[in-house]
Amino acid sequence: TGRGELMPLSKPVRRNLAHQRKVKCFGYQREDGLWDIEGHMIDxxxxxxxxxxxxxxxxxxxxxxxxxxxxxIDSTLKIHEVEAYIDQSPFRMCPGVVGVFKKLEGTRIGPGWQRQTKELLGGVHGCTHLSELLIPIATTAVQTLWPSAKEDVMTLGAQVMLNTCRTWAQDSEVIKTYLPDLYQEASPT
Structure with a gap:
């Protein structure tokens, strides 16, 4: 077989499935006004x-x-608590790193957050795979609060998304329409 789940891609050459990674993220509104964002990865x-x-x-x-x-997190994307787990890994010592992710408590998902996570958890201090999960967790956080947040969700989204893709570019029509104070006309090239 080798095609995996059907995707809108062209038919590949003959192949056999060797590896599958599944990443799932969930956003929950808690009864205490906070939000739980959970990410799970299986290889x-x-x-x-x-x-x-x-x-x-x-x-x-x-x-x-x-x-x-x-x-x-709270509705301003400030992290109040972090819990990590490693149930399966190729090495016995891997689960010992989960406590380091508590260093994210008190940080805020927004501009510079990915750089900050690398400073706190990068290299030999963290876990590559759990750190990779932080990216879809951050975007899941924004999607979870959208449109539930009391704050201006476009402004919240811009804290994470500005200049990360064509739609969220500072010179895009979306930014010009919804966040005109952040809009910057494209410089001629």
Whole structure:
């Protein structure tokens, strides 16, 4: 087979599925006025992988990685609490890093946040895969609050999205229409 889930791409050359990564994110409104944003990642191989730390091997179809994060935020995207877990990983020491993600408490999702997360959690201090989950968690946070937030959601969105794609470019029609104070005309090239 090798096509995986049907996608609107051209028919590929013949191939066999070797690896599948699933990332799911959820946004929840809590009864105390805060918001929980959860991200979950599972990596699965289609053949057994030798691994002395997991009983000699990881079976085909068994999660190679199974991990996630819960980030509790307020309506201004300030992080109040972070909880991380690693249920499956190729090495026994991996789950020992989950506590470092508490360093995100008190930070705010917005401009410069990805750089800040790299400073707090990057390199040998964190986990590559949990850190990767922070990107879809951040965009899920904005989508979860949209349009539920009492604050101006376009302004909140701009804190995370400004200049990250064509639609959110400072010279786009969307910014000109909805956030004219952030609009900047494109410089001639």
């Amino acid at each position: 699965v191989k289609t053949w057994p992988i030798d691994n002395p730390e997991r009983g000699g091997y990881i079976a085909a179809g068994e999660p190679f990685h199974d991990m996630g994060l819960r980030v509790t």
